[in-house]
Amino acid sequence: MLAIERRNKILEKLQTDKKVVVSELSHDFDVSEETIRRDLEKLEKDGYATKTYGGAVIKENSNAELPFVVRKNTNVAGKQQIAKLIGSMIRDGDQIMLDASSTAVFVAQNIKNKKNITVITNSVEVLIELADVSGWKILSTGGTMREGSLAFVGHQAEKMLSTFHVGKAIVSCKGLDPVRGLTDASESFAQLKKTMIDSASKKILAVDSSKFDKISFTEIGKIHDVTMIVTDKEPSEKWKQVFNAEGVVCVYPGMTWKTELQ
Amino acid sequence: MLAIERRNKILEKLQTDKKVVVSELSHDFDVSEETIRRDLEKLEKDGYATKTYGGAVIKENSNAELPFVVRKNTNVAGKQQIAKLIGSMIRDGDQIMLDASSTAVFVAQNIKNKKNITVITNSVEVLIELADVSGWKILSTGGTMREGSLAFVGHQAEKMLSTFHVGKAIVSCKGLDPVRGLTDASESFAQLKKTMIDSASKKILAVDSSKFDKISFTEIGKIHDVTMIVTDKEPSEKWKQVFNAEGVVCVYPGMTWKTELQ
């Protein structure tokens, strides 16, 4: 493993867990604790973390994402499954919003065979993916391009979204927790996803199983704010009860689900 | 195996694995590590990768992933020259608008070394080109994506442009005629370029020599509506007189031009 990979992974862990422990990382990556400390030192110097006794915590005001890419599309198979499920819910003529996430790109790939769709997105990658379909109406939010992420954020983008109302919004998040709800790594993304949810009749949360029981940085909304949660694995009993209590439908591959949900 | 073949294979591996390791590649291709390093150096110089200790990681956002878009890009050398001239007019801290044209992409490439630039554009290709610069403010107009062109048009885009005022707007056109002025192939593009011109103090028209004495479909504006015309060849006497009469400066490679124009 390249050193830079390790540091990226540490940063990723830092963003989902908000803190890391030297001894754990040393064990996980099978390198000495000194090496981990040096990694954390570097992350601190770059403004991503604050070292503490025994580990490090994420620097709150740093809304920077992964600096040197390698945002490795983790769990591609799972995201494909999610995209397929969501694809089966989209009907010809639908108007949808797609956020900037890898899952959104998979969803875009999956619905290219539909007719006469209107898509509103803040993701440049989704735009490129859909550039060659014909007969669709593809709208971009515009706004400020977030450094290193090929996505638009900011007031301009939110304002544009709020002038529309669509049938379905498909959003994702970095962490899902029964109490804290949906959380994401940056304030600006969270705000934008919130706006998308507010602008749609059916609010679909696309979230792969690795995000369950994680809490990220900023709150997007509570679980009952969405209409439906689409994931790639059957959730635990505990989570099923949570979804039941919150009045949210959870869809996963292999389940039998009612047609009217579509 | 040819060197270029090897480099292509490395690039492929880079795109699937997101990273490559020098020692592995050296073994796989049965060449020395020095050769691999030189390959990676080249890939880095071409913008596909970022070298790190022990290997390299992919540089996402590189326009390598652009789909189809078989833009035939005529007169590349000429457009490069135009881009270079325009690049020399941009100063650190400038705020500029760039339209959706191949020349605009070349301009974007040419000014990446500047500091603290604000760019407003309706071109997805320009956005991608600039995705990896840091410290800039990159704004997208948003709006409707024009089918088959990776650019935004429409009311939304124009409205966004008109809420800003910048120092320089760089626009192009499909035809230039002494009487009909600047013309373009589509109403929506013409309208948008007009808005860009109205929103800038210095209006720079980038137009290669093949567009002279051509008339396209819709009028963008008259020749005297722009401040400066940048082209790739010295215009004829007739055209020089036109520019003189209209009070427009014409800049081309090899001419001696006053510093205050910059």
Added chain:
DNA sequence: TATTTCTTCTTTCAATGGCCAGCAAGGCAA
């Protein structure tokens, strides 16, 4: 509170291995 004990941190040193520059050999086209 003071003291002890355990953990973690910092500093220093050495080893490993990758990196770079320069050189020379071979291949290829003009």
Added chain:
DNA sequence: TTGCCTTGCTGGCCATTGAAAGAAGAAATA
């Protein structure tokens, strides 16, 4: 042939890593 490009090699340099030892911090106990 000459010139240019690619490749491999060498030697010095530098980045990364781990070990060790002492300092500093946290926690537990008296």
